[in-house]
Amino acid sequence: MNFKVMTEKLNKIKADLEIIIVIEKNLEHVFVQDKKILEKVGFTGKHEEVCLLAEYSRLYVGSESIKSPDVRSAIAVAIRSLSSTKFANVKIASYMSHPKCTAVLRGMVEGIILGAYHFDTYKSKKEKQALKNIIISLEEYHGHELDLESCQRAVINAKIGADATNYTRDIVNTAPDDCYPVVMAKMAKKLAKKNNLSCTILKPKELKKENMNALLAVARASRHEPRVIHLVHKPENPKAVISIVGKGLTYDSGGLSLKPADYMVTMKADKSGGAAVLGIMQAVAKMNLPVEVHGFVGAVENMIGGDAYKPDDVLVAKNGKTIEVRNTDAEGRLVLADVLCYAQQEVKSHYLFDMATLTGACVVGVGHYTSGVMGNSKMPVEMVLNAANKISGELATKLDFNRYLGKSLKSEVADMSNISNTRYGGGITGGMFLSEFIDEDHKDRWAHIDIAGPAFVEHAWGENPSGASGAGVRMMLRLIEKVSRGEGH
Ligand code: BES
Ligand code: ZN
Ligand code: ZN
Numbered sequence: 001m002n003f004k005v006m007t008e009k010l011n012k013i014k015a016d017l018e019i020i021i022v023i024e025k026n027l028e029h030v031f032v033q034d035k036k037i038l039e040k041v042g043f044t045g046k047h048e049e050v051c052l053l054a055e056y057s058r059l060y061v062g063s064e065s066i067k068s069p070d071v072r073s074a075i076a077v078a079i080r081s082l083s084s085t086k087f088a089n090v091k092i093a094s095y096m097s098h099p100k101c102t103a104v105l106r107g108m109v110e111g112i113i114l115g116a117y118h119f120d121t122y123k124s125k126k127e128k129q130a131l132k133n134i135i136i137s138l139e140e141y142h143g144h145e146l147d148l149e150s151c152q153r154a155v156i157n158a159k160i161g162a163d164a165t166n167y168t169r170d171i172v173n174t175a176p177d178d179c180y181p182v183v184m185a186k187m188a189k190k191l192a193k194k195n196n197l198s199c200t201i202l203k204p205k206e207l208k209k210e211n212m213n214a215l216l217a218v219a220r221a222s223r224h225e226p227r228v229i230h231l232v233h234k235p236e237n238p239k240a241v242i243s244i245v246g247k248g249l250t251y252d253s254g255g256l257s258l259k260p261a262d263y264m265v266t267m268k269a270d271k272s273g274g275a276a277v278l279g280i281m282q283a284v285a286k287m288n289l290p291v292e293v294h295g296f297v298g299a300v301e302n303m304i305g306g307d308a309y310k311p312d313d314v315l316v317a318k319n320g321k322t323i324e325v326r327n328t329d330a331e332g333r334l335v336l337a338d339v340l341c342y343a344q345q346e347v348k349s350h351y352l353f354d355m356a357t358l359t360g361a362c363v364v365g366v367g368h369y370t371s372g373v374m375g376n377s378k379m380p381v382e383m384v385l386n387a388a389n390k391i392s393g394e395l396a397t398k399l400d401f402n403r404y405l406g407k408s409l410k411s412e413v414a415d416m417s418n419i420s421n422t423r424y425g426g427g428i429t430g431g432m433f434l435s436e437f438i439d440e441d442h443k444d445r446w447a448h449i450d451i452a453g454p455a456f457v458e459h460a461w462g463e464n465p466s467g468a469s470g471a472g473v474r475m476m477l478r479l480i481e482k483v484s485r486g487e488g489h
Helices: 035-040 068-081 103-115 148-173 181-195 204-209 213-219 267-287 332-346 360-366 378-392 403-407 426-435 473-484
Strands: 002-006 017-023 050-053 058-063 089-093 133-137 198-202 227-233 241-252 292-302 314-316 322-324 351-356 370-374 395-398 446-450
Touching: 002 103, 002 148, 017 068, 035 050, 050 068, 058 068, 068 103, 103 133, 103 148, 148 267, 148 473, 181 198, 181 227, 181 241, 181 267, 181 292, 204 213, 213 292, 213 314, 213 332, 227 267, 227 332, 241 267, 241 332, 241 473, 267 292, 267 351, 267 473, 292 332, 332 351, 332 426, 351 378, 351 473, 360 370, 360 426, 370 378, 370 426, 378 395, 378 446, 378 473, 403 426, 426 446
Parallel strands: 002 133, 017 058, 017 089, 089 133, 241 292, 241 351, 351 446, 370 395
Antiparallel strands: 050 058, 198 227, 227 292, 314 322, 370 446
16 A cells, blocks of 8 residues: 655645545534535434445544544544455545654554454455555644655554564464464564564573473473564663563463363464564564563463373472462463563663563453553553553553452462462453562563453454454564653652
8 A cells, every 4th residue: 555645725636536534423524525415314423324325425433532553543444445446546635733743643554554454364355555655744734834854754653563463463363373483583683584583493402401391391292392582672872771572472271271162262362462562562663662662472372281280289480489379370470471581681771672462361450451560669650551542542541459369379388379369350360370470670660561352353343353463563563763752750
């Protein structure tokens, strides 16, 4: 898809179709030329409501407000509605609340690319994308002069962020027997080569040497060897150092504490945190942000077999802490425990984040569309919440730790149990388990993001298609961009 931003008036631009965004159900706006017909067909302009008037070559879509998250999801739904049509050249007027504020423009371009995504790797018949050229008209707004250069920059950044999200979606949607740890490592190497990142891959021998016994235990029953991936973007004079750790369970059968059949389906998406790390690294490199970013992925498959790790086993994690395994389906925290220790050993970072499809409980608590953000301190948690909700369009909410839930991870035989002894608060106890593997230096610089809800949803929602959403990529990219501007916290 090609994007062109122009200052020409919309009616001077040639295209097969015009998309009109109706803000706040206002059918009186000058852009709305078909008020009577729209009323006749019952179009009211409510958020994400779409109406195609093919004979007039106009497509209307409602948006609740002019704010970028609303415009992003509205335009995405409009673009998705065109998936089986033949329109190739589309024009849209961009609303700008202020000529210097390119947020809406960026949201619009992101929405178009994210809305046009479809995963057809396994389809015999591929639907060809008809949409080729998107022309965005920036008619002078409120009489101010536009800064065209920053508009172009906004379009480029939107493309980088949305392409990275789609790259992550592709990885997550890939079937588990086509995307296993070794394949993920290969993807990381390819990504590094293309984007000038450095890349280190740890194989079982190195993992043993590093005492990553919890990770190795989870991996043991699989015919696929585990890998730990470490990607680095290292600019000169970085403003800060950020480490991001992703859970890359290429399949989670639950292990010997086997998942029920219905719950096992979609567990190819248990690599979403790791896939998000790859997407983030791609975007950070392409934007060449002046921040040193380290991406770590624990790529493992959790399977069953004679060699499987067992409930009742006691594991010694990389930092020496002992863990009583009471449920082999709580494997993500075991993998992350070791990778978090490794990440902190390798890099002393200003901010440390982990992203994981860690708990079903988080989905029960906050719903399918929202990530849960946890940590010991307000600062890193607030950074994530701000970047997610205020800028990226991803939804995130905070889940507070407390000492009483912490006690529920106590074990009679080891330093801790890998599951809580209470039925409730599973999202938080998952996060509190991870906090046991954060060292003193990083204690107040760390946030855990449970993306189990939004990472994979089996219906389309806003700018997200059915299947993988690429959760975590846009929120983390916006956070890193903020840090690169010196607006850390
Ligand atoms: N990968 C799952 C969590 C998950 C559930 C992700 C649903 C996405 C959607 C994780 O490894 C898991 O199985 N967690 C258990 C933990 C429990 C045994 C303490 C869970 O949530 O049930
Ligand atoms: Zn599990
Ligand atoms: Zn899992």
